[in-house]
Amino acid sequence: MDAQLGFDTLTPISSIHHRLAVWKSLTGKDIPLFVGDVCDYDFLSAAFTEFRPTAAVHFGEQRSAPYSMMDRAKSVFTQNNNVLGTINVLYAIKEFAPACHLVKLGTMGEYGTPNIDIEEGFITITHNGRTDTLPYPKQGGSFYHLSKIHDSANIQFACRAWGIKCTDLNQGVVYGVATEETAADPALINRLDYDGVFGTALNRFVIQAAVGHPLTVYGKGGQTRGFLDIRDTVRCIQLACDNPAGEGEFRVYNQFTEQFSVNDLARLVTEAGARMGLQVVSKSVPNPRTELEEHYYNAKHSKLEALGLQPHLLGEATMEQLLKTAIQFKGRVDMKQILPAVAWKEAGSSTGKVLNKK
Amino acid sequence: MDAQLGFDTLTPISSIHHRLAVWKSLTGKDIPLFVGDVCDYDFLSAAFTEFRPTAAVHFGEQRSAPYSMMDRAKSVFTQNNNVLGTINVLYAIKEFAPACHLVKLGTMGEYGTPNIDIEEGFITITHNGRTDTLPYPKQGGSFYHLSKIHDSANIQFACRAWGIKCTDLNQGVVYGVATEETAADPALINRLDYDGVFGTALNRFVIQAAVGHPLTVYGKGGQTRGFLDIRDTVRCIQLACDNPAGEGEFRVYNQFTEQFSVNDLARLVTEAGARMGLQVVSKSVPNPRTELEEHYYNAKHSKLEALGLQPHLLGEATMEQLLKTAIQFKGRVDMKQILPAVAWKEAGSSTGKVLNKK
Numbered sequence: 001m002d003a004q005l006g007f008d009t010l011t012p013i014s015s016i017h018h019r020l021a022v023w024k025s026l027t028g029k030d031i032p033l034f035v036g037d038v039c040d041y042d043f044l045s046a047a048f049t050e051f052r053p054t055a056a057v058h059f060g061e062q063r064s065a066p067y068s069m070m071d072r073a074k075s076v077f078t079q080n081n082n083v084l085g086t087i088n089v090l091y092a093i094k095e096f097a098p099a100c101h102l103v104k105l106g107t108m109g110e111y112g113t114p115n116i117d118i119e120e121g122f123i124t125i126t127h128n129g130r131t132d133t134l135p136y137p138k139q140g141g142s143f144y145h146l147s148k149i150h151d152s153a154n155i156q157f158a159c160r161a162w163g164i165k166c167t168d169l170n171q172g173v174v175y176g177v178a179t180e181e182t183a184a185d186p187a188l189i190n191r192l193d194y195d196g197v198f199g200t201a202l203n204r205f206v207i208q209a210a211v212g213h214p215l216t217v218y219g220k221g222g223q224t225r226g227f228l229d230i231r232d233t234v235r236c237i238q239l240a241c242d243n244p245a246g247e248g249e250f251r252v253y254n255q256f257t258e259q260f261s262v263n264d265l266a267r268l269v270t271e272a273g274a275r276m277g278l279q280v281v282s283k284s285v286p287n288p289r290t291e292l293e294e295h296y297y298n299a300k301h302s303k304l305e306a307l308g309l310q311p312h313l314l315g316e317a318t319m320e321q322l323l324k325t326a327i328q329f330k331g332r333v334d335m336k337q338i339l340p341a342v343a344w345k346e347a348g349s350s351t352g353k354v355l356n357k358k
Numbered sequence: 359m360d361a362q363l364g365f366d367t368l369t370p371i372s373s374i375h376h377r378l379a380v381w382k383s384l385t386g387k388d389i390p391l392f393v394g395d396v397c398d399y400d401f402l403s404a405a406f407t408e409f410r411p412t413a414a415v416h417f418g419e420q421r422s423a424p425y426s427m428m429d430r431a432k433s434v435f436t437q438n439n440n441v442l443g444t445i446n447v448l449y450a451i452k453e454f455a456p457a458c459h460l461v462k463l464g465t466m467g468e469y470g471t472p473n474i475d476i477e478e479g480f481i482t483i484t485h486n487g488r489t490d491t492l493p494y495p496k497q498g499g500s501f502y503h504l505s506k507i508h509d510s511a512n513i514q515f516a517c518r519a520w521g522i523k524c525t526d527l528n529q530g531v532v533y534g535v536a537t538e539e540t541a542a543d544p545a546l547i548n549r550l551d552y553d554g555v556f557g558t559a560l561n562r563f564v565i566q567a568a569v570g571h572p573l574t575v576y577g578k579g580g581q582t583r584g585f586l587d588i589r590d591t592v593r594c595i596q597l598a599c600d601n602p603a604g605e606g607e608f609r610v611y612n613q614f615t616e617q618f619s620v621n622d623l624a625r626l627v628t629e630a631g632a633r634m635g636l637q638v639v640s641k642s643v644p645n646p647r648t649e650l651e652e653h654y655y656n657a658k659h660s661k662l663e664a665l666g667l668q669p670h671l672l673g674e675a676t677m678e679q680l681l682k683t684a685i686q687f688k689g690r691v692d693m694k695q696i697l698p699a700v701a702w703k704e705a706g707s708s709t710g711k712v713l714n715k716k
Contacts, residue, residue, distance in 0.1 A: 041430065041707060072399065072449040076442050083441065083508070084434050087501070091430040095706050115490035116483060123495075125474060125483055130654070132473035137483075137492035140515055143445070150441070150508040157498055161648040161702050290519040296488070344519050348453050349399060 001067065007198065007337055009191040010207060010329045011177060022187045038085035041092070048096035055241045057103045058089050061147070065109070066197045066288070066342035068144035071351040075143040082147035083154065090158040101244035102155065102166040103237060108226045108256060108299060110149045110170060112139030113292050118299035121168065121252020141291050142344070152252075159250040166249070167240040171233065172226030172256025175202040176318070177325055179231050190230070192325070194333070196288075196341030201262060202227065202314075202322070204338070205269045209280045210326035211333050215270070218340065219287030221263035222294035226256030226301065229312035239307045254301040257311035272319040288340040359425065365556065365695055367549040368565060368687045369535060380545045396443035399450070406454035413599045415461045416447050419505070423467070424555045424646070424700035426502035429709040433501040440505035441512065448516040459602035460513065460524040461595060466584045466614060466657060468507045468528060470497030471650050476657035479510075479526065479610020499649050500702070510610075517608040524607070525598040529591065530584030530614025533560040534676070535683055537589050548588070550683070552691065554646075554699030559620060560585065560672075560680070562696070563627045567638045568684035569691050573628070574698065577645030579621035582655035584614030587670035597665045612659040615669035630677040646698040 002008055014022070020031050032051060036043030038060045061082040062068065068078035086104070093100045111118045114137070124133045135156065140146035158164045182188040193199040194207040205215045228236075236255045245251040260268075266282040273280035287293060305311070312318065360366055372380070378389050390409060394401030396418040419440040420426065426436035444462070451458045469476045472495070482491045493514065498504035516522045540546040551557045552565040563573045586594075594613045603609040618626075624640040631638035645651060663669070670676065 045707065072446070075445055075449070079445065079508075079512075080438065080442060084438060087433055087437065088430070091433070091705075091707060114492055116485040116488045116492075123483070123485065125481070125485075125495075127474040127481065127483075130474045134472055134474075134495035135497065137481075137495050138511065139493065140511060143512070143515075146508070146511055146515055149511055150437075150504070153496065153498060153504055153507055154437075154501070157501075157504055161499075347449075349403065349449060 005195075005197060007193070007195045008332075008334070010194055010326070010332055011189045011192045012332075013189070013191055014187045019188055022185050026184055038088050039081060041088050044088050044092045045096060048092045053097055053100050055101045055103060055244065056089065056093065056097075057237055057241070058086065059105050060085060061105070062144065064198050065142035065144040066340075068142050068147070069344050069347050070342050071347050072349045075347065078143050079147045079150065083150045086151045087154060090155065090162075090164060093164055094158070094162050098163070100165070101241065102164060103240045104151065104155060104166060104168045106148045106152055106168045106170040106252075107145060108170050108172045108254060109145040110138045110140060110152060111136060111299065112141060113224075113295040113297055114139065115296050118254070118297075120254045120300050120303050121170070141289065156250040159248050163248040165245040165247055167245050167251045167253065169236060169240060169253055169255045172228050172254075173200045173202065174228060174230050174233050175200070175314070176230040176322060177203075179234050192329070195337035196339055201225070202265050202269075205265055206322045206326045207330070207333060208338060209269050209273045209278055209323060210330045211335070213335070213338055215266045215280065215282040216285045216339060217262050217266055217282050218285060218289065220293035221266065221284065222261050223291055224259055224261040224295065224297040226254065226259055226299055227314065228256045228258075229314070229318065231312050232257055232309060235309055236304050239304055239309060243307055253303045254299055255304060256299070256301055258313060259297060259299065260314070268314065268319055269323075272316065272323055275316070276320060276323055278323070285340060288343045290344045359556075363553075363555060365551070365553045366690075366692070368552055368684070368690055369547045369550045370690075371547070371549055372545045377546055380543050384542055396446050397439060399446050402446050402450045403454060406450045411455055411458050413459045413461060413602065414447065414451065414455075415595055415599070416444065417463050418443060419463070420502065422556050423500035423502040424698075426500050426505070427702050427705050428700050429705050430707045433705065436501050437505045437508065440502075441508045444509045445512060448513065448520075448522060451522055452516070452520050456521070458523070459599065460522060461598045462509065462513060462524060462526045464506045464510055464526045464528040464610075465503060466528050466530045466612060467503040468496045468498060468510060469494060469657065470499060471582075471653040471655055472497065473654050476612070476655075478612045478658050478661050479528070499647065514608040517606050521606040523603040523605055525603050525609045525611065527594060527598060527611055527613045530586050530612075531558045531560065532586060532588050532591050533558070533672070534588040534680060535561075537592050550687070553695035554697055559583070560623050560627075563623055564680045564684045565688070565691060566696060567627050567631045567636055567681060568688045569693070571693070571696055573624045573638065573640040574643045574696070575620050575624055575640050576643060576647065576698065578651035579624065579642065580619050580652035581649055582617055582619040582653065584612065584617055584657050584659065585672065586614045586616075587672070587676065589670050590615055590667060593667055594662050597662055597667060601665055611661045612657055613662060614657070614659055616671060617655060617657065618672070626672065626677055627681075630674065630681055633674070634678060634681055636681070643698060646701045648702045
């Protein structure tokens, strides 16, 4: 997709083969590697049969909301890849590793922005004098977010029908690039996407600040979401694996640690920049998405903390570290990639209007 | 699929070309025909461009829950065909007929069997002191039912993001075979499926009664669903088309007229058989599905009646007419097709255990 869109991560990424070799040299540990597509069931069955996993962490999805809204083919690709790929994973577990615990990456975006508190996966509803606990109503804001909603529903059914064990991690927006493990060697560094398709809110803002570009606030900037440090992401996955769901159980965790609005983030980056001698300004750009720009937002996120998550909150030190990383790599920034790239309303059978090429 | 599974409709079906010719000779009316696959966007765009529809009634989906549970490939085929086909329909409307009203066939099975009343598409929830009206929580019982849930969510998003107009018809189980129009000539008769994959509850029971086979009640028979006469199906579609949703509106109707349990239906068929001199018995067979066999069920269905639907309820005359049609065609019954065919728990990468071939 980088090649398709002319994008690149800010950080230089080694091949997966090289990274595993470096990891082996640092730790003595082998990580078996099977490179293939979850949509290719022959590949997936062979990998499950050979590896016999006790836990499968499924991150093999098209991960960008803007990409899913560029044109018809990319909407279809996103739901094909994500939804049908996940059905394959469910069948592979059922057939080849029925005791395997599926840890599935979902997104907080599945919930949308309802005017009531967001619970972790399920809500108890009393209606006309009767009560039931039901899947929390979802309202996806792109074909990507919808693909994750469909996954959750398909997985929940497979748990009920086949006894699959699953933990669905509804993750917020991740910021940061380094974990203790990736910091052990430059070859292990993570991707850091800052473009309008794969980049996410806070990471994009710090890179804009580093290169002296105004922070691009979509619309009014009141859009509020859950966020978490990449170190907490990794810890949450570990906690999920260490505490597997029971047979037939579909468990849902909201995986984020703090809520911020876009305007909150712009302010935090501006203040951190000032402390480091950078003059940061913000500007509102037309919102390319279909979303509320001012809304109620209160999402629960206590279950992972109950399992032992100790959040890295977004304090001054973390914010300055994010800026330092952006400054370190700013020579690699392609200024053309910084603006929003995809307008939700423009998608058609040919690629929609690409906003930054106007 | 008939050829794939060795099934056939009880009623002999003419080619669509012949049926249109007969319709023309009876009424003088031309119905333009475009034969193709909604998953083929070139075909779909050409049809939309040429026909310029003001309403598109989308029935172009894989329609069987058991088929979707036979094996991995058929689960994937079902969601691919239904979900990605519907995304194509949404793009075709957006690009080529933006004022077109989409009338989409959903299913009452999207709701599952919650322990609270089922509303028509949306539910108002008060939670922790705040209130919002949200999509009704869905719980699909097969990859087929899930495909319809995914469609509803995708369509609702397209209405919001692009201003598409849609009416989603959550239809119950249809019984009967003839409408006033199809009764006008033998060549216009509808399909009547009685096998364990494409057949539906009441139609299967009357055919079993006609050939002297015990009525096959799945499990305890307390499973309760909404039902409607095929004449009401057709009328509901007309009412939906005559009262289009507004721009950006996603309207949901529950399209059924009465609730029955499987045991209710067995009793009604037994009583109607007795009036016609048939001795009908029931037997419980192991339930091939994953579903509750005793549960609360109260689903609302007032919106189509408010638009003018006058239901054909399941009285004695209708029940006897169903039995007469079954007796008329009973020489075409293949007894091997009568039993449940697909066990939900047996699906794998090869076709699951086919129950009636044990």
